[in-house]
Amino acid sequence: MSVSPPRPLDGPVPLDEADRRLINHLHEGFPLCAEPYHEAGRALGMDADEVLARLEALLARGVLTRFGPLFQVERLGGRFVLAALAVPEARYAEVAAQVNALPEVAHNYRREHRLNMWFVLATETPDGIADAIARIEAATGLPVFAFPKEEEYFVHLRLPA
Amino acid sequence: MKPETHATAPAKDVLDPLDPHLQRRLVLATQHGLPRVARPYDALAAQLGVSPQTVLDALGAMLASGRIRRIGAVPNHYALGYTANGMSVWDVDDTALATLGPAVGALPGVSHCYRRPRHLPDWPYNLFAMVHGRDRASVLAQVEDIARLLGPHCRSHDVLFSSAILKKTGLRLAGS
Numbered sequence: 031m032s033v034s035p036p037r038p039l040d041g042p043v044p045l046d047e048a049d050r051r052l053i054n055h056l057h058e059g060f061p062l063c064a065e066p067y068h069e070a071g072r073a074l075g076m077d078a079d080e081v082l083a084r085l086e087a088l089l090a091r092g093v094l095t096r097f098g099p100l101f102q103v104e105r106l107g108g109r110f111v112l113a114a115l116a117v118p119e120a121r122y123a124e125v126a127a128q129v130n131a132l133p134e135v136a137h138n139y140r141r142e143h144r145l146n147m148w149f150v151l152a153t154e155t156p157d158g159i160a161d162a163i164a165r166i167e168a169a170t171g172l173p174v175f176a177f178p179k180e181e182e183y184f185v186h187l188r189l190p191a
Numbered sequence: 192m193k194p195e196t197h198a199t200a201p202a203k204d205v206l207d208p209l210d211p212h213l214q215r216r217l218v219l220a221t222q223h224g225l226p227r228v229a230r231p232y233d234a235l236a237a238q239l240g241v242s243p244q245t246v247l248d249a250l251g252a253m254l255a256s257g258r259i260r261r262i263g264a265v266p267n268h269y270a271l272g273y274t275a276n277g278m279s280v281w282d283v284d285d286t287a288l289a290t291l292g293p294a295v296g297a298l299p300g301v302s303h304c305y306r307r308p309r310h311l312p313d314w315p316y317n318l319f320a321m322v323h324g325r326d327r328a329s330v331l332a333q334v335e336d337i338a339r340l341l342g343p344h345c346r347s348h349d350v351l352f353s354s355a356i357l358k359k360t361g362l363r364l365a366g367s
Contacts, residue, residue: 042272053271056264062247062254065229078229085264086227095359096265098225099250101218105258112307112319130358138357141278143349145314147357148278175314181288181306184296 043093048076052084056097108154110136112177113163114145115170122146128169134162145175208248213241214258217249225262269356273323277330277350279337280316282309287344288318294340295320300333315347327352 045053051074061069067085068078076084088094103110117125122140129135129149138149151162163174207213216239226234232250236243253259268276283291288306295318296304303321320337324330334350341348 042274043270045271053264053266057266058261058263060225060262062232062251062262064233064243066231067227067229082227082229088264089224091270092267093270094264095267096224097227097263098221098223099218099253099259099262100265101222102257102260105256106218126357135358137359139353140355140357141351141353143351145351148351148353149358175310177307177319179305179307181292183292183304183306184301185303 043091045093048074048080049084049088049093052076052081053088053094056085056094103152106154108152109156109159110179111151111159112179113149113151113166114175114177115147115166115172116144116175117147117170117172125170125172129166131169132162132165134158208245208252210249213239213245213249214253217246217253267359268323272325275324275327275330275352277322277324277327277334277352279320279322279334279348279350281318281320281337281341281348282315282346283318283341284344284346285317291341291344292318295337298333298336298340300324300330301337316349322350 055070055074060066063069065078067081071078071081074081085094085097089097115125115129125147126138126140129147130138132151134151134153136150136152138147140146141148151159153159153162159176159178163176166172166174217235220235220238225231228234230243232246233243236246239246250259250262254261281295292304292306295301298320300322301320302323303319305319306317307319309315309317322330322333322337324333330352331350334348338345338348
């Protein structure tokens with residue numbers, strides 16, 4: 031899987047009504063049955079070929095970043111940790127490449143602050159976090175600020191298309 | 192591993208859908224996405240050398256146990272028009288967090304809300320609330336709502352807007 035290059039925050043992508051209905055429908059879940067695209071399409075008045083073609087196009091255009099099972103890392107024995115770096119502007123692209131090169135880095139965002147690079151480490155074991163942090167510090171020469179969650183108050187991202 | 196979801200495994204093949212090794216192979220086979228063919232679970236079954244029913248049972252068991260949160264689409268919220276995303280961060284009295292954290296999380300524009308460690312002196316904030324909106328003004332208006340709710344229990348706060356996605360892939364197991 032290739033790592034996409036840094037991209038600016040593009041504005042909204044034009045979507046037709048059927049795309050919007052498909053995105054909203056597939057956001058919540060997908061059937062476990064022999065022909066799930068057919069089943070999902072029935073609720074939307076689309077046949078399986080149309081669901082697949084639209085899904086393929088939405089993924090290719092970057093409107094959807096993924097389609098498939100979403101794993102709860104902690105329940106699989108793994109760990110998610112938010113972490114940040116204060117990256118000198120002159121080195122920003124170089125450090126982004128060094129950080130993104132680690133498969134453990136699941137997301138990485140540029141943010142406007144002295145701590146200007148915020149990423150999520152996802153590892154298969156709790157020990158993997160310390161190892162990934164050590165490798166990022168060695169590669170970049172910068173201290174990693176780790177923000178493991180101590181309490182989860184709310185998680186639900188629901189943005190209607 | 193709890194056996195409650197499947198008292199009797201189908202006898203089509205020898206693999207138990209609750210087998211952690213099988214579940215791990217399913218994670219590896221689907222972490223880049225579900226096959227986009229008419230019968231995706233059959234395709235996974237062929238790839239893993241098990242019956243389609245075992246794949247369905249294993250995925251069902253993983254959903255039931257919470258190992259899979261859901262099977263579905265992950266939208267790029269920027270493409271959907273939610274171009275402003277602010278990580279609001281707050282320095283809140285530790286003793287007040289147990290009640291104020293869930294109250295902040297319950298506000299409509301907040302998608303994620305966590306207590307996280309401070310890193311003094313660089314970072315005094317212990318409450319993180321992610322706020323999404325169609326523009327920065329709407330994010331800042333929601334941040335004001337949070338400030339009002341926290342009132343005197345909050346000493347200082349900041350909002351870190353994102354200005355570029357550098358990487359977004361989700362979980363990646365290395366495989367073995």
